[in-house]
Structures are given as structure tokens and as C-alpha cells.
Amino acid sequence: MPTPHPPVYLDNAATSFPKPEAVATVMDRLLRTTALSPGRAAHAFSLAASREIFAARERLAAFFGCPDSSRLIFTANVTEALNVGLFGLLRKGGHVIATSLEHNSVMRPLRHLEREGHISLSLLPASPAGETDPAELAKARRSDTRLIVINHVSNVTGTMAPLAELAALKGDALLVVDGAQSAGVFDLDVTALGIDFFAFTGHKGLLGPTGTGGFVLGQGVELPPFKMGGTGSASEFELQPDFAPDCYEAGTPNTLGIAGLAAGVAFIQETGLATIRQHELALADRFLDGLSQINGVTVYGLPAGGQRGAVVSFRLAGKGVDEVAYRLDRDFGIMVRAGLHCAPAAHRSLGTFPEGTVRASFGFCNTMAEVEYCLDALARIAGA
Numbered sequence: 428m429p430t431p432h433p434p435v436y437l438d439n440a441a442t443s444f445p446k447p448e449a450v451a452t453v454m455d456r457l458l459r460t461t462a463l464s465p466g467r468a469a470h471a472f473s474l475a476a477s478r479e480i481f482a483a484r485e486r487l488a489a490f491f492g493c494p495d496s497s498r499l500i501f502t503a504n505v506t507e508a509l510n511v512g513l514f515g516l517l518r519k520g521g522h523v524i525a526t527s528l529e530h531n532s533v534m535r536p537l538r539h540l541e542r543e544g545h546i547s548l549s550l551l552p553a554s555p556a557g558e559t560d561p562a563e564l565a566k567a568r569r570s571d572t573r574l575i576v577i578n579h580v581s582n583v584t585g586t587m588a589p590l591a592e593l594a595a596l597k598g599d600a601l602l603v604v605d606g607a608q609s610a611g612v613f614d615l616d617v618t619a620l621g622i623d624f625f626a627f628t629g630h631k632g633l634l635g636p637t638g639t640g641g642f643v644l645g646q647g648v649e650l651p652p653f654k655m656g657g658t659g660s661a662s663e664f665e666l667q668p669d670f671a672p673d674c675y676e677a678g679t680p681n682t683l684g685i686a687g688l689a690a691g692v693a694f695i696q697e698t699g700l701a702t703i704r705q706h707e708l709a710l711a712d713r714f715l716d717g718l719s720q721i722n723g724v725t726v727y728g729l730p731a732g733g734q735r736g737a738v739v740s741f742r743l744a745g746k747g748v749d750e751v752a753y754r755l756d757r758d759f760g761i762m763v764r765a766g767l768h769c770a771p772a773a774h775r776s777l778g779t780f781p782e783g784t785v786r787a788s789f790g791f792c793n794t795m796a797e798v799e800y801c802l803d804a805l806a807r808i809a810g811a
Contacts, residue, residue, distance in 0.1 A: 434760040435797045440582050440608060440738050440788035441764060442630045442637060446687075447694040450635060454687045463682035466659030476682045483689035484672070490692055491625065492616030493643045500675045501641040501685055505607045505628035506532040508642040511675070512603055512624040513537065513576070515650045520545045521573025524564065524600075526588065527553045528581045528773045533605055537576070546573075553776040556729050557586035564596050572600045580608035583773045583786065584728030585711070585738030587613070594621045601648065607631060608736050611692070612707070614700055623648045634695065634791075635688030638681055644671070654678070703791045707737035710789040710798050714739055717802035721809050727777050727784055740777075740784035743809055748785045751808060759804040763787045 436444050457463060457479065465476035480501075488496035502508045513536045517523065523537060527550045540546045551563045564575065575597050580587050587609070594602055601623040609615065611632025617625045622645060629639030644650055655667040656677035668674050695703060712731035718724045723744030729735050743751050752765035767774050767783040774780040787801065 432760055432800060434762065435793075435800060436762050437787040437789060437793065437797075437801065438762050438764050439790035439793075440631065440736075440768075440786065443632065443634050443790050445792055446634055446636070447691060449690045449694055450687045453690045454636065454683055457683055457686055464679055465682055467657075467679070479682055479686045479689075480680060483685045486689050486692055487641070488643070490696070491610075491627075491643050492618045494618060495646070497671045498644045498646070499641060500644065500672050501639070501680060503638055503681070504630070504640040505605065505626050506640075508626035508628075508640055509533055509603075509605060510536055511653045512626060512642060512650070513540070513574075515653060516574055516601060516603070516624065516648075517546055518651065519573075522547045522549065522569050522571045523574045523576065524549045524551060524567050524572060525576040526551045526559050526578050527776045528557060528559065528578045528583070528586070528588075529576065529770065530578065530582055530605065530607065530773075531769045531771070532607070533576055533578065534770075534772055550772070553773070555727075555777065557581050557584035557727070557773070557777060558729075559588050559593070561589055561592040561596055564593055568596070568598060568600070572598070574603055575600050576603045576605070578605045578608075580612065580736040580738075581728070581770075581773060582608050582738065583740050583768050583770050583777070583784065585736035585740075585788075586728050587734045587736065590620060597621070601645075608738065611695055611700075612704060612736055617643050617645070621645075624650075629684070629688040629691070633688060634691030636684045639684040639688040650675075652677070698791075706791055707789050707793075708735075710793055710795065711735070711737040711739055713795060714787060714789070714798050714802065717798070718805070721802070721806050723809050724805070727779060737789040738786060739788070740779075740786045742779070742782075742784055743805070746808065748783055751785045751805075754808050755801070755804055758808075759800070761801050761804055 462472040463476050484496045488499040541548045549567045603624040606627045610627035625643040629635035630637040652674045658673040660673045661668045715731040725742045727740045748765040755761040764786045
């Protein structure tokens with residue numbers, strides 16, 4: 428048995444951990460000191476909660492390059508945001524282009540709409556490294572193409588889509604971007620990139636708590652409300668308000684989580700996005716280099732030094748992916764994720780379906796010593 432070692436968390440692509448101390452501090456303070464129902468009254472607690480929501484909306488809008496913060500809408504997570512966008516923007520049907528690297532939060536709504544006869548769907552092929560060629564988008568686009576959906580960074584391989592090049596080819600179609608793995612990792616200006624609908628989640632790269640996320644709605648893009656109810660505004664009317672963000676945010680919001688999300692983004696801004704990115708990429712690159720020295724390892728995705736997120740998928744010859752993940756956890760206290768990662772289409776593209784891969788994903792709080800420890804553990808498992 429190996430010498431006991433503190434637990435090592437390498438599943439940041441699912442949920443980042445640990446969170447910055449400021450996230451816990453602000454959530455603890457608010458939970459202990461005030462009621463959290465914004466916009467429902469004029470008393471001090473309600474006004475304080477409203478200020479938290481407004482400050483968070485302003486911070487995230489600026490972070491994503493959205494000039495009108497009313498068009499940054501909070502949801503429970505990126506899955507809810509993508510469902511709002513896909514079902515709302517496709518209510519009149521049409522042709523949709525997506526990549527073959529999509530997460531099920533995109534693929535399942537699109538497949539449902541396709542099965543019901545509302546849309547036709549084309550998937551852009553991916554290279555063995557998980558790359559999307561802009562030339563394939565140009566070939567797939569049709570006169571009736573309504574929507575183009577791009578997975579910005581693959582949650583399986585970490586491969587980054589050439590977003591600017593793809594956006595330049597969208598023509599009259601609307602561009603929807605799944606930023607689940609890129610928000611808080613890459614510098615993103617949704618306006619400059621011409622993104623019409625950008626979906627993000629709070630609990631991954633943005634370092635916020637679970638139960639938070641949202642979307643940025645481009646100027647001029649029309650999207651119907653996806654739920655209706657109390658908003659604290661225009662309460663004299665029994666019809667849903669027609670102005671953003673109120674028309675999209677019926678019901679008491681997750682004020683506590685949204686404040687925690689704002690604290691996570693503040694930490695990123697104070698630390699520096701480039702600093703965080705450089706550290707995470709150095710960890711992933713060292714891990715990739717080390718894997719290349721272990722007999723029987725196959726890596727899926729780009730090699731070290733590529734334009735990628737800090738996500739690495741691999742297999743170990745003669746060992747099932749579940750077995751490798753179990754051994755890492757049981758014998759070494761290393762937490763990774765094995766399987767299909769809710770992205771079966773991506774694994775079909777990579778040739779890893781139906782077993783999937785072992786995925787290690789690094790965050791800002793991981794260390795180079797932890798990377799070396801994981802490599803040593805994998806070498807032991809490979810030699811067993």
C-alpha cells in the first residue's frame with residue numbers, strides 16, 4: 428500500500444474545488460445577517476438583497492463583455508440556460524448545426540426537437556484530437572440554417588473550438604455557445620465575438636457554488652420567457668413583464684448563490700485570468716508529458732502546449748476506465764472521473780464509446796506536487 432497522502436481532487440471539470448475563501452465568507456455572512464428575497468418589498472433586507480443581485484449582474488456582464496447588464500440572466504445552471512435558449516430560439520423550427528463534441532445538455536434538447544419533427548440537425552465532425560474545422564461549418568450551412576451551436580471547450584478532451592473563425596461563418600444564423608468549460612478559464616467578450624446566446628455555469632471555472640449559472644442574450648435577439656410568475660415588478664399586471672431581466676427571472680432567485688458566484692468572479696479578477704490560466708495549463712501540460720512516459724497509456728485530445736482547457740482524457744491498456752478511477756480513489760485518494768462524461772457523441776467521435784475514458788481536470792488550487800503524485804500512482808497501477 429502507498430504511503431497515506433492527503434486527498435487530491437482532480438475533477439474540476441465537473442465542479443471546481445475548493446472555492447475561494449471569499450465565496451464561503453460572503454455566503455455565510457448573508458445567510459446569517461439578512462433575508463434574501465430581493466425586489467419583493469421596500470424594507471432594508473429586501474433592498475440589501477436587490478443590491479447583491481444587481482452588483483453580481485453588473486460584475487458578470489462586464490466580465491463577459493456584455494454592455495447591457497439587463498441582458499445577463501441568472502439561471503440554476505448551464506443546462507437550464509441552454510434549454511431556455513434552444514427551445515426558445517427554435518420555437519419556429521429550422522435547420523441546426525452543432526458539433527459532434529456536444530454535452531448532453533445540448534444534444535438531448537436537440538435530439539428531442541429533431542425526433543418531434545421541429546428541426547433538422549447536422550453535426551460537424553471532429554478530428555481524432557477533438558478539433559472542429561471551420562471549413563466543415565461552411566459546408567454544412569444551408570439557407571434555412573437557424574442556429575449554430577458550438578461547444579467552446581470540450582469537457583472530454585479540453586480541446587478549444589476556434590470560436591472566432593466559426594463565428595465569422597455564421598451568416599444569418601444565430602450563434603449559441605456552450606461556455607460551461609470556458610467561462611472563467613478564457614478571456615471572453617461575447618459582443619466582440621458576435622455570440623447571440625452565451626450559456627455559462629457558476630460552479631466550474633467561475634469558482635462559484637452549485638445552483639448558479641445563466642446566459643448572455645445578444646442585442647436584438649428575441650427570446651420568449653421560459654417561466655412566468657412573480658418578479659416583484661409590474662405586479663399590477665397578470666401578464667409577465669416584457670422587459671429584461673425580469674421577464675426571464677420569475678420566482679425568488681438564488682440570492683445566496685448569486686452573491687457567492689460574484690465573489691468567485693471577483694477572485695478571478697483580482698488574481699488575474701491570465702495567472703490562473705497559466706497555472707492550470709502548466710499542470711495539464713506536465714500531466715500530459717508524464718503520461719507519455721507510462722507504458723500503455725493512450726491520451727485523447729491535443730498534446731501538451733496546445734490551445735486547450737486543463738482537461739485530460741486517457742486510457743490505460745489492459746485496465747478498464749472504472750478500474751483505474753477506483754484504484755486511484757481507493758489506493759491513493761485521487762479523485763478523477765471515468766466513463767462517458769455525459770457526452771456520448773464526443774466519445775463516438777474519439778472512438779472511445781461505449782467505455783469512455785478516465786478524465787483528470789485541473790484547477791487553480793491544484794499543485795505540481797499533486798500532478799507528480801498522480802503520475803506516480805498511474806505508473807504503479809500500470810505496472811500492477
